[in-house]
Amino acid sequence: MMPKISLSVAVYNSEDYLPKCIDSILNQTMNDFEVLLINDGSTDKSGKICDEYAAKDKRVKVIHQQNVGLSQVRNVALEHSTGEYIGFVDGDDWIAPTMLETLYTLCHEHDAPISMCPYLSVDEQGQPLNRPPDRKRIEFMSNKDALKRTYENKLTGYVLWNKLFKRSLFAGVNFPVQRDFQDAAVLYQLLHKAKKVIFIEEPLYFYLRRRSWVTQSQLAPAFSMKRLDVVPNYNETYAFMKGHYPELCDMITADFFTSLRTMLVDIIKENKTKEHQEAISQICQNISAIKKRLYRNTYVDTKHICFAHLLSRFPRLGIFFYSLKLKHRS
16 A cells, blocks of 8 residues: 655765654654655765664665766656655755644645645754744645746745655656756646645744855855756746746746846856856856847846846956946945
């Protein structure tokens, strides 16, 4: 008999945090679930910890594989899961004792294929880094409303790990391999398939901000070419929305434009424009490609439209003026 829920845990070098993560899952108020611990080539003791839990609890299944990245971890989870619903957890996070029961009950009682909740960012002592909601309300949304509110950043973000999905929604949907921002690449497809989406304003997922991450975020951000993975995400999403929800296209384009501008800002802040010429070239080419979509876009102000026009025609001049603007702000 298949379990009600399959919970996939992405494990990679998280030996200091993994036991808390797994314990939070095994100590849920409902028991009808399986846990897939997918060890993605960890070089610390994470794999051993996974095996120890599997030996103690029959609900735990372990899959060891070479390091291939989160997208393939998600795909492996889809391949091996057997539950009616599926959820995702990262190996250094943890969940509230009632998370599975709450999200499953909402889906089951209201015949909804997706339920979701807010998450709390916490430090290594478990202290919240953002303010939790003051109330506990439940909202029922259509797929269109859920998509709109997601792209307005009024729901729970593009991540999957604070949501529960009917596993059948993933039929024909796979995570793009070797691409960052993989959750955003599939979430809109899943929301589109769901005729009803439920949101409960109760933080049940705890997202760990490791001390090393917080410290690094306070420094000049290190630019990576992987950030350009937003480009195929945007192109795929825009084409999909144009065919199904054309009224959301401007919002998606404005969000993409903001991502491109943020990349430029981070490169300039690093003072490494020479080292990142290829990235700058690709960013400017993509801004040029969407320039016409920005002209009548109500989500983009006039000064940024002018900046897009300048970058598309005279990239070096645009970078120069943007550098001066940032220096003046500082």
